[in-house]
Amino acid sequence: AQSVTQLDSHVSVSEGTPVLLRCNYSSSYSPSLFWYVQHPNKGLQLLLKYTSAATLVKGINGFEAEFKKSETSFHLTKPSAHMSDAAEYFCVVSDTNFGNEKLTFGTGTRLTIIP
Amino acid sequence: GAVVSQHPSWVICKSGTSVKIECRSLDFQATTMFWYRQFPKQSLMLMATSNEGSKATYEQGVEKDKFLINHASLTLSTLTVTSAHPEDSSFYICSAKDVGQYFGPGTRLTVT
Numbered sequence: 001a002q003s004v005t006q007l008d009s010h011v012s013v014s015e016g017t018p019v020l021l022r023c024n025y026s027s028s029y030s031p032s033l034f035w036y037v038q039h040p041n042k043g044l045q046l047l048l049k050y051t052s053a054a055t056l057v058k059g060i061n062g063f064e065a066e067f068k069k070s071e072t073s074f075h076l077t078k079p080s081a082h083m084s085d086a087a088e089y090f091c092v093v094s095d096t097n098f099g100n101e102k103l104t105f106g107t108g109t110r111l112t113i114i115p
Numbered sequence: 116g117a118v119v120s121q122h123p124s125w126v127i128c129k130s131g132t133s134v135k136i137e138c139r140s141l142d143f144q145a146t147t148m149f150w151y152r153q154f155p156k157q158s159l160m161l162m163a164t165s166n167e168g169s170k171a172t173y174e175q176g177v178e179k180d181k182f183l184i185n186h187a188s189l190t191l192s193t194l195t196v197t198s199a200h201p202e203d204s205s206f207y208i209c210s211a212k213d214v215g216q217y218f219g220p221g222t223r224l225t226v227t
Contacts, residue, residue, distance in 0.1 A: 042220065043208070043220035045218075101216070102164070103210075107158045108157075
């Protein structure tokens, strides 16, 4: 079974300061991990994904995440927040063994940017 | 590339009626599509996996007779909510599998 836990339901940061959105995962196999962003009334957009290559993954819009197997974590970071980053962020896991492509979503973290 | 569309983007229907939602992969062929529902301020829950030319696989707790899924072509899957009730009001999102999964913009269903 696979699962993800997003440790914060809501994060607020000031514009220009770093962003940290935390995610821990549980997976029976070698997981693929993703971060998606959902802006209000918009579809999901893939920020980045980890699929057993480099543990530090760079995504779009300046976001990156580091896969730490020992800590079962995949935290999302950005050095400097922008107002346009305000959205809901989902950490997602997929077991890759046996071609299981089901995505399991975390409960989401709402990021608020303070001007 | 890898664009997925949904139609309609929003729909209001009366209790007891049925409503069909379409999911299309516009620039690639998808043998597998997925249907999710998202309640307000909650996460996405996988409802079913739709495979072209075969029956859909439903997640535990999802009524297959209520949520009819048809995947008749490599670019189109449909979800029909039959005999809709107010508790079916939700945001329904599909995704189509290419190299990864690409999500549609969602359909907001309101049942009155």
